[in-house]
Amino acid sequence: MGTPAIEIEGLTKDYAVGFWRKRMRRSLDNLTLQVQEGEAFGFLGPNGAGKTTTLKLLMSLIFPTAGTARVRGRSIDNVRMHREIGYLPEQPYFYDYLTARELLDYYARLFGYPAIERRQRVTRFLEHVGLADAGDVQLRKFSKGMLQRVGIAQAIIHDPQVVFLDEPMSGLDPVGRREVRDIILDLKRQGRTVFFSTHILSDAEMLCDRVAVLLGGKLQGVGAPGEIVSMEVYGMEIFFEMRAGSSLPTALAGHAARIGERYRVEVQEEQLYSALEQLRSCEARILSVTPRRPTLEDYFLKLVARDKAAAHPAGESAR
Amino acid sequence: MSTIPGVVAINTFREAVRDRVLYNLIFFALMMISASILVGEISIGISRLVIINLGLSAISIFGLIMAIFIGVGLVSKEIEKRTLYTLLSKPVRRWEFLVGKFGGLLLTLTVNTALMTLGLAAALFYVSGNFLRADVSILVAVYFILLELALVTALALFFSCFSSPMLSTLFTLGIYVAGIFSKDIRDIGILTLNPVMQAAARVLYYVLPNFHNFNAITAAAHGESIPVSLIWQNTAYAGLYVALVLIGASAVFSGRNLK
Numbered sequence: 001m002g003t004p005a006i007e008i009e010g011l012t013k014d015y016a017v018g019f020w021r022k023r024m025r026r027s028l029d030n031l032t033l034q035v036q037e038g039e040a041f042g043f044l045g046p047n048g049a050g051k052t053t054t055l056k057l058l059m060s061l062i063f064p065t066a067g068t069a070r071v072r073g074r075s076i077d078n079v080r081m082h083r084e085i086g087y088l089p090e091q092p093y094f095y096d097y098l099t100a101r102e103l104l105d106y107y108a109r110l111f112g113y114p115a116i117e118r119r120q121r122v123t124r125f126l127e128h129v130g131l132a133d134a135g136d137v138q139l140r141k142f143s144k145g146m147l148q149r150v151g152i153a154q155a156i157i158h159d160p161q162v163v164f165l166d167e168p169m170s171g172l173d174p175v176g177r178r179e180v181r182d183i184i185l186d187l188k189r190q191g192r193t194v195f196f197s198t199h200i201l202s203d204a205e206m207l208c209d210r211v212a213v214l215l216g217g218k219l220q221g222v223g224a225p226g227e228i229v230s231m232e233v234y235g236m237e238i239f240f241e242m243r244a245g246s247s248l249p250t251a252l253a254g255h256a257a258r259i260g261e262r263y264r265v266e267v268q269e270e271q272l273y274s275a276l277e278q279l280r281s282c283e284a285r286i287l288s289v290t291p292r293r294p295t296l297e298d299y300f301l302k303l304v305a306r307d308k309a310a311a312h313p314a315g316e317s318a319r
Numbered sequence: 320m321s322t323i324p325g326v327v328a329i330n331t332f333r334e335a336v337r338d339r340v341l342y343n344l345i346f347f348a349l350m351m352i353s354a355s356i357l358v359g360e361i362s363i364g365i366s367r368l369v370i371i372n373l374g375l376s377a378i379s380i381f382g383l384i385m386a387i388f389i390g391v392g393l394v395s396k397e398i399e400k401r402t403l404y405t406l407l408s409k410p411v412r413r414w415e416f417l418v419g420k421f422g423g424l425l426l427t428l429t430v431n432t433a434l435m436t437l438g439l440a441a442a443l444f445y446v447s448g449n450f451l452r453a454d455v456s457i458l459v460a461v462y463f464i465l466l467e468l469a470l471v472t473a474l475a476l477f478f479s480c481f482s483s484p485m486l487s488t489l490f491t492l493g494i495y496v497a498g499i500f501s502k503d504i505r506d507i508g509i510l511t512l513n514p515v516m517q518a519a520a521r522v523l524y525y526v527l528p529n530f531h532n533f534n535a536i537t538a539a540a541h542g543e544s545i546p547v548s549l550i551w552q553n554t555a556y557a558g559l560y561v562a563l564v565l566i567g568a569s570a571v572f573s574g575r576n577l578k
Contacts, residue, residue: 059408062576079410087408093400095330097337109326110409154405164408 003073005162005193006035006058011067013053013217027053029217030067035195035210037161040188042204042225043197045214046304051197052090054214055166059087071162083111086155090166090197092147096140100131100150103139104157111158125153128186130179145176152183156192163187165196169203181207201300213300215307228299236272238265239287240279249278262287323411324419331423332430335389340427343381347435350377351442358446366446371540374439375460379536381435382428382468383495389427390475391487393420398577407577414569421476421565428468436461453542459550460539466557467533471495473564474528480572497523498530528560 013028028050035041045051056062058069060076074081094103101122108118126135129149134142142150148168155163168184169177177200184207187194198204204211205225213220213228221228240263242248248256248263252275256265263284267275272289279286335341354373358366394417397403406416439457444450474494478487497504501524508520532553535545 056404056577059404061404061407062578063574079412082408082410085408087405089401089404089408091401092405093402094405095334095402097334098330106326106330107405107409110323110406110411151405155408 002037004034005037005039006033006041006069006071006195008033008054008058008069009067011054011057011069012065013050013057013062014065027217028057031214031217031219032067033212033219033222035193037193038188038191039209040184040194040207041196042208042211043195043214044199044201044204044211044300045197046199046300049214050217051214052166053217055087055089055164055197058164083158084161086158086160086163088148088151088155088163088165088168090170092151094139094147094150094154096138099136099138100126100142100146100153101135103150104153107154108157113158121157125157128156129153129183145172145179148172148176148180149183152180156187160192162193162195165194167198168196169198169200177203213303215303220303234292234298235266236269236275237288237290237292238267238272238275238279239263239289240265241285241287243283243285246282246284249282251275251278266292323415324422327406327411327416327419328422328426331393331420332426335424335427340385340389341431341434343385344431344434344438347377347381348438351438355442355445367443368540370439370442370446371457372536374435374442375457375464375536375539378432378435378439378461379464379467382432382464383471385431386424386428386468386471387475387488387491387495389424390472391479391484391491393424393476394479394572395484395487403577413573414565417476417480417568417572418565421472421561424472424476425469428472429465432461432465432468451542453544456535456539456543456545459545460535462550463533463535463553466553467530469561470528470530470557470564473561473568477564477568477571480568481575494527495530498528500531501527501529502531529556532556 009032011028011031012026014024014026016022017025031050031054043051043054053062057064058071058076069076071081072084074084095106098106104122104125105118108121113121122135123132126132129152131146131149131153134146139147139150148171152165152168155165165184168180172180181203184194184196188207194207196207208225210222210224211228212222241261242263247253252265252267256263265275269291276286276289351370351374354370358369394403397406397420403416407413436458440450443454443457471491475487475491478490482490504520504527505524508517508524511517511520532549535549538545
């Protein structure tokens with residue numbers, strides 16, 4: 001395996017909080033992980049988990065208390081590293097007195113492209129993010145989704161090998177989210193490494209080769225979305241319809257939920273055949289039987305609950 | 320202007336133009352027109368002096384207001400609006416960003432000052448019907464105003480690297496006023512018998528920018544020639560002072576966490 005696209009070693013960030021008596025608060029705690037070339041890597045965690053702090057550290061917008069990081073073998077302190085990366089900040093804001101075309105031209109100038117190449121790139125990337133018709137509109141007239149798309153265009157205007165996106169789907173409507181998802185998939189198809197933070201777990205499951213889960217500044221786990229959650233079956237979900245005039249079997253009546261004309265019931269795996277037998281005996285029509293596996297969201301919520309429980313033990317709150 | 324500071328400077332200039340900063344020229348034009356008409360009515364023989372004094376003072380004041388109020392927002396606005404995040408994710412060093420912002424505002428001030436100087440020239444021609452050889456002093460006085468504005472811009476930028484726009488305005492204004500009276504501070508030090516006070520006054524005199532030497536408005540209004548040595552001296556002084564302030568600003572800003 002060659003040099004990883006991103007190598008993070010023991011990255012730690014403390015912030016001073018308080019006005020008079022300053023205390024140190026750890027925002028990121030000894031983060032170590034590697035992302036391989038061409039991977040789509042999801043960086044998951046609730047608000048305040050340390051995702052944005054990590055991205056800001058990688059961009060040298062803030063400086064680490066301890067630890068180092070390299071992108072494609074170059075230290076993050078090396079300004080040349082920035083030629084190989086693109087970055088979309090969370091809720092991006094751009095110079096709103098510029099048009100989209102002028103903004104992209106401005107960023108392309110920083111890479112030293114000559115005028116003809118800049119023009120070609122700007123046109124190409126405006127088309128790529130679906131803003132070909134809005135290139136000459138001032139950014140102050142852009143919707144949030146359009147700003148997000150122009151943000152992605154500025155991040156990839158120089159064809160970087162590694163793209164960092166901070167909450168690229170946040171605040172977007174379903175159409176906008178789908179468009180951004182398509183752009184990320186496209187980058188992945190082109191062999192780029194995409195590192196994006198999100199708290200929308202379905203997006204991570206859909207797009208990522210691997211994910212890392214961060215909570216309270218600490219890494220909780222890294223792996224493929226399927227690996228990171230256990231493959232055990234939570235239970236069996238049965239959808240069925242009852243014949244007119246017949247009633248629910250007594251054993252299932254207590255926990256079956258009616259949804260329109262249908263019923264849904266969840267039973268343990270070992271109770272499945274007995275439940276099906278009962279449904280058959282009252283001539284119910286079985287529509288589907290699906291094993292319910294934990295999703296990334298379940299895993300995530302379990303971690304958050306565990307973290308809360310550790311922070312406020314029951315005995316302590318009673319005192 | 321294809322270097323990174325050049326690219327940032329052009330964008331800063333474009334921002335100022337699109338934010339309608341140059342609208343102050345309309346007020347200047349209206350003021351010069353009113354003054355030209357008025358001096359024609361009330362003064363005999365001193366109309367040139369009044370117009371030159373008024374025009375140069377207005378160029379200086381308008382420029383100072385722009386340098387301070389735009390200068391203190393050069394960095395803080397980019398941090399507050401987070402436009403700096405995308406910029407610094409590109410291969411841009413922090414000092415290049417600062418030099419670019421400084422250059423952009425200086426370019427704006429130069430264009431603004433040049434246009435006001437044209438307005439002053441037009442008003443002068445209107446009231447006196449001709450230009451004199453001594454009017455070259457007006458251009459020198461304008462050049463000194465520009466040097467002064469460069470210094471003020473550098474100071475405003477320096478303070479904006481670590482303090483809020485309001486505090487930066489107060490600091491810059493404070494240093495500007497103290498800089499005008501830096502010679503008086505030195506003289507007070509000489510008059511006092513306390514050696515600590517003398518040393519403090521001497522340090523202040525050398526540390527504070529000496530704005531007194533940049534004021535050539537009275538000389539220009541009276542048609543007096545300005546020594547070439549003073550032009551060189553002021554140019555070298557402003558260049559060195561600006562460079563030192565920008566180095567200081569870069570040192571402060573390079574280690575700053577952008578929250």
